[in-house]
Amino acid sequence: MPPPAQITRIKAPRRTEIRRENERLILNAAERVFAEAGFGGATMQLIADLAGLPKANLHYYFPTKEALYRRVVQDIFEIWLDAASSFDGAEDPATGIGGYIDAKMEISRRHPHGSKVWASEVMQGAPVIQDYLETTLKDWTDGRIRAIQTWIDAGKMAPIDPRHLLYMLWATTQHYADFGHQIETLNHGKPLTDQQWRDAKASVKSIILRGIGAA
Amino acid sequence: MPPPAQITRIKAPRRTEIRRENERLILNAAERVFAEAGFGGATMQLIADLAGLPKANLHYYFPTKEALYRRVVQDIFEIWLDAASSFDGAEDPATGIGGYIDAKMEISRRHPHGSKVWASEVMQGAPVIQDYLETTLKDWTDGRIRAIQTWIDAGKMAPIDPRHLLYMLWATTQHYADFGHQIETLNHGKPLTDQQWRDAKASVKSIILRGIGAA
DNA sequence: CTGGCCTTTGACCATACGGTCAGGAAACGA
DNA sequence: TCGTTTCCTGACCGTATGGTCAAAGGCCAG
Known part of the structure; x- marks a missing residue:
């Protein structure tokens, strides 16, 4: 004893x-x-x-290797969800969505490896974080869809399907991390400069905000 | 002898x-x-x-395994490049870019596995197809950038950076293949129906075409 | 100083993987 | 039918990988 x-x-x-x-x-x-x-x-x-x-x-x-991997994916998921704060409490879509784009672009720049691990995990059918998709991500998504719908109902933006808008936001911002190597190759083999990152953010925001009628 | x-x-x-x-x-x-x-x-x-x-x-x-893999990636690259035909010979951006979106969305639907293999390859630094990125893809991209610039110069669309527009097109359309599992999970675990695919195409085209002032 | 816990690590193991090969079976032209 | 080429495949091999373990080393409270 x-x-x-x-x-x-x-x-x-x-x-x-x-x-x-x-x-x-x-x-x-x-x-x-x-x-x-x-x-x-x-x-x-x-x-x-x-x-x-x-x-x-x-x-x-x-x-185990799996435990280590799981931890890496979870850490990324946390960072990724935190970017939602830009979304919340915004009066209009230009501020909310614009801020979200800025935040996610910054994550793509600061955590490109994490973004890739996340992408691989999802592409392979989310074998280790399926439960997160079904609970946390689903709730998060439903919340933002409601927020967007509120903006639409208030006439602050065009009647876009909020779901596909979210997918476009995710796809576009994460592309700069996940396909960073391709972008770098097409940029004469050099990483984007500070100015180029600013241009990227501005271009993305410009197209999307105008595209949803919130420019 | x-x-x-x-x-x-x-x-x-x-x-x-x-x-x-x-x-x-x-x-x-x-x-x-x-x-x-x-x-x-x-x-x-x-x-x-x-x-x-x-x-x-x-x-x-x-x-070897590498040879098989290389062949898979090449096949996908071919299909992917062929979608460019929608781009060419279009008088205005609504037709050209709209058609390109339709074509790439259709590829995401018909060849989701191929798209994922391509994405993985690029994410890992394109170890086997780096030369394709530097030659074929670079040339292809330069050509489309010129086409877009022509439209801009002709006042047919807003002065968007063509490069970032291309990235957005790639990211958004391929997202429906690469992150198809996530989308399915958020769609009550069911694959998108025909109608939902139509909605997706329409939403993407709507946002982007309006976003570049070509709606 | 000392006893106990946390940390470190070289050596080791079972397994699974990519790839080889020899010999046989089909397929086909003549 | 015969000869040649293509195709098929069970058995095998060297290697690399994830994981284990026991013994040693270090750190801190008392």
Whole structure:
């Protein structure tokens, strides 16, 4: 019979510094490798090398490759959902949707690997995050559809099907991350400059806002 | 020294019926498996099972997994480029771009697996078709940009950056294939009906054509 | 200093994968 | 029918991968 260890255990985790640091290291490496090789093509050895840790150490922090992958996808999903704040509380579609486009374009720029992992996961039928699609994403989507419908009913924008508008917003903004390599190739092999990113945002906003009659 | 066999060899391939049929079988299976598992996650065994052939038979027609994959990607690229015909010879943007949207949406519907394979390939840095991006795709893109610019100069549409317009067209239309699973999940788990596909096409065309001032 | 926990890691294992090959079966022209 | 080419396939092989483990190393409270 062990002594009453609960008292000690109940305390906040004692020394999470090393753990936090190493998990961050591993997750960063994993995000990149999963994005560049897909789940099936990624190897724990590759992730370990990129993180600068021995492979066995990865399994100390994440029991399986699947667990690590799941965590990467979840992290991205969080970031992605947070962009919704731009949407909420906006009086008119130009502000709400324009802000959403800006936010999602910024995510595509800052987290291109994450976006790719997400895209791969969904393309393959969402084997690990199907439940998220059915619950969180569905609720989120329903909410925004209602918001858009309110704008339409108030005559603030044209009567567009809100669902297809959302798909267009997702597709267009994420394209700059997921197909960044193609865009870079068509840009003389160079990444977009600050100015080019501004142009991209402006072009997207211009077309869509005018397209929904909210310009 | 062998007898002069060249005379026989020079003839058109004698019996291609079986070969053609089996290659088609294999390519169809491969397209699906590569789409659903990615290159790294796909196995020759899986493709063989889906094609209804023993694994060794695949290697008779396609020497390596890479060769098979390359062929799948090339086939998709062909189909994808052919949609350009809608673009060409159109007098005004509504016809040209509208037709292009219709054509690409139809491809997303008919070849969702191919679109996914293409997307994965590009997302992973186009390791096998980088040369296509730099040559064929670049030329194709430059040509369409000129066509769009002509429309702009003729006052037939608003002065949008043609490049970003193209990206939006690609992103939006391919989204219905690449993220088809997500769309299906948000559609009560059911694939889009004929009517819903018509609505999707109409919505996309409506927003974009109005967005570029060509409605 | 010391005891206990967290962390690290090289060595190891079972499995699954891409690919090979030899020998046989069809298919076809003559 | 015969000879030649194409096609088929079970058995096999080397390798790489995800994961395990036990022993060592480090860190901190008491």
